[in-house]
Amino acid sequence: MSRSGGDTDRASGVADGATIGALATEFDLTPRTIRYYEDQGLLAPARTGAQRVYRPEDRARLALICRGKRLGFTIAEIKDFLDLYQAGDGQVEQMRYLVGRGRARIAALELQLRDVQETLKDLNGMVGTATEHLRRLGIEEGAEP
Amino acid sequence: MSRSGGDTDRASGVADGATIGALATEFDLTPRTIRYYEDQGLLAPARTGAQRVYRPEDRARLALICRGKRLGFTIAEIKDFLDLYQAGDGQVEQMRYLVGRGRARIAALELQLRDVQETLKDLNGMVGTATEHLRRLGIEEGAEP
């Protein structure tokens, strides 16, 4: 009640973008992790004085970073990957190079896709068998971690 | 020519199974890596004296290990995973636990599957755009690493 113009909380007085803490919460990371990504050149947020200000574009990049991580890419690989996205400068040679990298990555991902599907099949089979096995022993299901 | 009973080479005199070097070559790993997996309890090959002897079962396990690695699992996770495969002892409680773990892993993999598919879509789009862009500039394709 009775706040000048902001809305979310303290530290959101940074004009428009989010703070590192907010972003961390949003993406379920720690601020440390986000700063680390910046160190590695994956992010380059604006600043208000010393304080980082994350705008929508940064949030988009971070989302891509997280996906990359879930897919098992290294930070360095994700950096390359991100560079693909912003390649629109017109540097033809570099672009051809990036297209090549993109194709290679696609091939790797397609392999991974098959791996995942195969593993899922195996696991489903195993769990099915085991569950049935248990059922035959007349035991009810009760999932415990 | 003129060998008693073996066939492949020296050190294959280990009756039937493969040596660590052969296995390493076969799976494109180093012997060090295979020994490391053994250290971590993922493999337990037979021995002829001090020398490890890898039988087909070990090869199968190693194949699963490699797939797990390609999927981004940690060694410890792969160990749990492998334990799923040989769970047939009848320990019901343990089996229920393992079924739970298996289900969790399936959920994680399904998420990963969607991630991979989404990323593939994005990448294909990007490469397509970039390629077309290049084509418009009248440049032929020549993939250089």
Next chain:
DNA sequence: CCCACCCCTTACCTTTACGTCAAGGTAATG
């Protein structure tokens, strides 16, 4: 016999991706 080649173990080194203090700045609030 000695060399080459493969095997063994032990032990320390490296890289990646953060976690964990430490020490200090800044802005709203009581």
Next chain:
DNA sequence: CATTACCTTGACGTAAAGGTAAGGGGTGGG
């Protein structure tokens, strides 16, 4: 003005997954 809560940089710690070196054994071939 002091507190509180968030932010900053910097430096050190650590777990995972091996690499690499050191030291030793066995076997077969010239």
